[in-house]
Amino acid sequence: MSGGPTKLPGILESVLMPFLNILVALFISGLVVLALGEDPFFALGLLIEGAFGYQEAIGYTFYYATNFIFTGLAVSVAFHAGHFNIGGEGQAMLGGLGLTLAVFWLGDTAPVLSVIVAIFGAALFGAGWAFIPAWLQAYRGSHVVITTIMFNFIASALLAYLLVGPLQRPGGQMPESSDFPEGVGLMQFHELLELVGISFEQSPLNLSFLIALIAAAGVWFMLARTRFGFEMRVTGQNSDAARFAGVSVPRVTVIALMISGALAGMMGLNELLGEQLRLIGNFTLGYGFVGIAVAFMGRNHPLGIVLAAILFGILYQGGAELAFEMPNITRDLIVVIQGLVILFAGGMPYLFRRPVTALYRRFALQGER
């Protein structure tokens, strides 16, 4: 490289380059739409209309975004500690199980208490499901990517067993539990707004959205302001340096992955306690994997993750409407977009460093001479 690397201003580094990467991912997605024989711009119009066109759609957009905030935060916390937790699916399933058990345990006698216990139950079970892969990674060197994906399959089979066995609705045929007791659940947004006199169409958007925002703030605080967060980031960037500095790397690994599991587990709050009001099999629908794309798109910063989660909420809600209008486009297309976002934003973060640096040199530095 001639003249050595130039340091780019922060705004170019942290905003422009990720933006360019995501633009390429979306551009290629557009090409896929074109290859499927549809007009990408018309599709984009339908997508935005489907995500924001009416109040219920907006509710759905933020409802999906809630899931992605949880799973995105989960991936990013692990990533800050240098690990790639792709077990969000399984951890979310177990979180859903923990929540359901709490509800059936206390729901009849103390509905309000049961909701509070359920929130902790979801986090606890999610963290617990992450504990074994975390421990194996920290103390046995078993690759956490492989073990967590195995734990996804195991969780799915476990839930399937419980939902056609001990937890199945008595007399039911579907793999689902009984309905939660009356009065157990998180308040929905239109009910909340009604309290202050605003009318909003009914949608599944519920209190979990606020819980997700609080979780994002909590993750930011932990990473930026606590000793443990600092130890975690040092471990993630250079585990040897962390070890020399006296950080117990295995301990940090286990705790970070358990926090990650707890966050993924809390996804069940939105889906089960906010909307379904019963446990259903495979309710996670791949949202755990969306978290990977969300985390990279948001550059592993809580604020970025919230924004990226909303963008994926738009893709999911708008995409559902799009699939309805264009038969060649199915929801699988959104999975393709996820993959592309992970590839460009996560795998090739420096794709545009050279051209951007060259342009920056030519235009910005010329002024100084």
Add this chain to the structure above:
Amino acid sequence: MEFITDILLLSDSTLRISAPLILAALAGLCAERAGIVDIGLEGKMLAAAFGAASAAAVSGSPWVGLFAGILVSVLLALLHGYVSIHQRGNQIVSGMAINIMVAGLAPTLANAWFSLGGQTPLLDNEARFTAIELPLARTLEGVPIIGSLYSDLLSGHSLMTYLAFAMVPVIAWILYKTRFGLRLRAVGENPEAVDTAGISVTMLRYQAMVIAGVLCGMSGSALSTALGAGFIRDMSAGKGFLALAAMIFGRWKPVPTLLACLLFAFVDALQGRLQGVSLPLVGEIPVQFTIMLPYVITVVILAGFAGKMDAPRASGIPYEKDR
């Protein structure tokens, strides 16, 4: 006698199931021996399964299918190579991106091309790799023990199964007996030394990725045109990851990796046989638990035998010349 038949049947399905695993594990081995971690085996397998099934469905020939499967897989391997080698990106992230991309793209294209809800049409036997009867299998059938071993167990598999087993010595020979193999192993252990010797690290790593792509392409084609008869959504079902675990258990060496694959395939065959069977002491095991078995065994094996001491030293680390 029934016990012996059971064992024979179980061994027979073990061999059959092991083919895609062996090919994928060898793919992972070649990539990692050259210093590139390939967590995208799963995606390449699925993409090849889709490519092979589509091409075989359209052309009616399993060979066209195999070619298409290999082509798709090599292209993805080169993409992973580009990210890992040129962009010096995170290899785990890149592999996972490929997995997710393919999981979405394959059913999307299947739906657009065949309108069967994300599948490809069911393949006729002419468009598949079907059972091959080895010479003399009929004649030897009557001979006790050897006869049934030969004609029931070894004969009657698809070409892809024989090919998978044949690839083990081929890859072992390339890795340990050729100059190229020596360089490939060196580039995974100490790329600086290879570079100093005037050999291109970049070129070697791309070559390794192409080999991995070809093997993975064969693996996916075996899945959809030999074991199965068409592409089904998510049909790789974690086999790419099982293959990686087998490679780690096999200490990044071809023959031990083969044995590990056979073990995984045996567990898979066993879980198929256990479904609905009542066992002494425990009774009938719920089907969901038998399905878990291969995944649980994988975790147990990784927990017991993993460790980094045998992994190629430079695997997963991008090579930077100017360091």
